[in-house]
Amino acid sequence: MTKQELFNQITQKSSYLCVGLDTDLNRIPKHLLKAEDPLFEFNKQIIDATIDYAVAYKPNIAFYEAHGVKGWESLQKTIEYIPKEAFTIADAKRGDIGNTSNMYARAFFDAMNFDSITVAPYMGEDSVKPFLEFDNKWVILLALTSNAGGKDFQNLSLEKGGELYEEVLSKSQEWGSDEELMYVVGATRAEALQNIRKIVPDHFLLVPGVGAQGGSLEEVSKYGMNKHCGLLVNSSRGIIYADDSVDFAKTAGVKAQELQTEMEGFLAKFL
Numbered sequence: 679m680t681k682q683e684l685f686n687q688i689t690q691k692s693s694y695l696c697v698g699l700d701t702d703l704n705r706i707p708k709h710l711l712k713a714e715d716p717l718f719e720f721n722k723q724i725i726d727a728t729i730d731y732a733v734a735y736k737p738n739i740a741f742y743e744a745h746g747v748k749g750w751e752s753l754q755k756t757i758e759y760i761p762k763e764a765f766t767i768a769d770a771k772r773g774d775i776g777n778t779s780n781m782y783a784r785a786f787f788d789a790m791n792f793d794s795i796t797v798a799p800y801m802g803e804d805s806v807k808p809f810l811e812f813d814n815k816w817v818i819l820l821a822l823t824s825n826a827g828g829k830d831f832q833n834l835s836l837e838k839g840g841e842l843y844e845e846v847l848s849k850s851q852e853w854g855s856d857e858e859l860m861y862v863v864g865a866t867r868a869e870a871l872q873n874i875r876k877i878v879p880d881h882f883l884l885v886p887g888v889g890a891q892g893g894s895l896e897e898v899s900k901y902g903m904n905k906h907c908g909l910l911v912n913s914s915r916g917i918i919y920a921d922d923s924v925d926f927a928k929t930a931g932v933k934a935q936e937l938q939t940e941m942e943g944f945l946a947k948f949l
Contacts, residue, residue, distance in 0.1 A: 679765050679793050680814065681857050681882070685906045687733045687763060692942035694907050695934060696734035696767065696884065697724065698914030699756065701741050707922045717742065717752035722759055724918050727931035731938035734765040734910050736884075757790055765910070766793045767818065767884065773798030773805050780808040787812045794818050796862060796884075799846050800831075803853055810854045817859050821846055822874070824864025824887040847877045856880040863902070865893020865911070871901035879904060886912040888937075895937070899944035907949060913937060 688694050699721050703711070706720045713719040725735065737756060742749035760766055772782040772795060779797075786792045787809075794816035797809055809817045822832055822843045832843040847861065856878075863874060865887030874883070883902055887893035888911050895911060902909050917937075921929035 679816075681906065684733070684765055684882070687765070688907045688945075691731065691733055691938070692945055693731055693733055693938040694909045694911055694941055694945075695728075695732045695937050696736050696765075696910045696912040697728050697732045697917055697934065698769070698886070698912050699724065699735055699737040699741075699918065700914045701737075701752075701918070703745075705919055705922070707924065707926050709924055715748075715752055715755065717745070717749065718755045718759075720918075721752070721756045723927035724930050725756075725760055727927040728917065728934040729761055729764065731931070731934040732764065734767060734912075735760050736767040736769050736912055736914075738914075739768055739770040754790060757792065766791075767910075768792040768795040771796050771798050771820065772809075773801055775801065776804045776808055779805050780811075783809045783812060783815075787815045794860070796820065799850060803849075806850070806853055810858055815858070817854060818884050819846065819850055819859060819861050821861040822863045822867050822870055824866040824893070828864070844873070844877060847874065851878070856882070860884055860910075862886070865895075865898050868894055868897040868901060871898065875902065875904065880906070880908070882906075882908050882910060884910045884912065886914075888913055888916075895940055896944065899941070899948055903944070903948045905949070907945065911937075911941070 701717050701720055710716045710719050742753040768786040786795045796818045797806055799819050834842045860882040863883045863885055865885050885898050888895050917930050917933045920933045
């Protein structure tokens with residue numbers, strides 16, 4: 679999916695919502711545990727309920743890896759089920775030396791056909807470039823995350839000035855363009871978005887942390903939006919675990935629609 683195609687989806691749906699599929703067998707409705715593939719059955723119903731309001735889906739790979747081969751099969755079925763109009767993100771946070779990164783890229787781009795993958799940048803250019811060698815695929819580089827421990831390194835001051843996350847944003851632009859490179863910026867770090875937009879004005883940002891984690895959608899939209907929207911705002915728990923009854927999918931659809939309605943207003947206000 680190209681940048682323009684993604685923006686077209688945002689425009690058509692008046693939404694920049696990404697639904698996180700952090701599917702945990704301990705949290706899905708109990709009646710689904712009787713299904714042949716509970717993980718996939720849950721995802722299938724969530725996708726059906728939210729596809730009118732979401733432009734992207736982000737399976738968290740750890741929730742599938744934890745189940746071994748069966749988990750990978752559930753993930754593959756999920757990716758094949760997601761309509762082609764939606765942007766898919768492998769939230770894998772990979773990052774290793776070049777030949778290993780190449781194998782990770784082949785796994786998620788060729789074998790599983792994800793549109794994008796999250797990548798940790800702290801082993802440098804040669805660990806990221808292999809992911810950028812695939813046509814029409816995206817790297818989503820971790821830049822400024824919401825977790826408390828993120829400040830241990832990301833906000834370290836550099837001798838030449840600025841903070842480490844700013845150097846990640848600046849340096850990585852030498853590796854790939856805004857047609858193939860996005861960045862993760864946590865919603866609870868919305869105060870930094872104005873500064874981030876000075877460094878990467880044209881790139882898309884994947885923004886987790888809205889909803890259950892307390893991030894403000896309005897602040898993220900106000901300070902993070904650019905002329906192509908430039909945002910994919912992720913909500914996981916606030917949508918997929920809003921209800922644990924037999925009506926869980928219906929409730930998920932309602933929650934997704936509520937966010938989409940807010941987003942429609944912010945698109946009209948800030949775009």
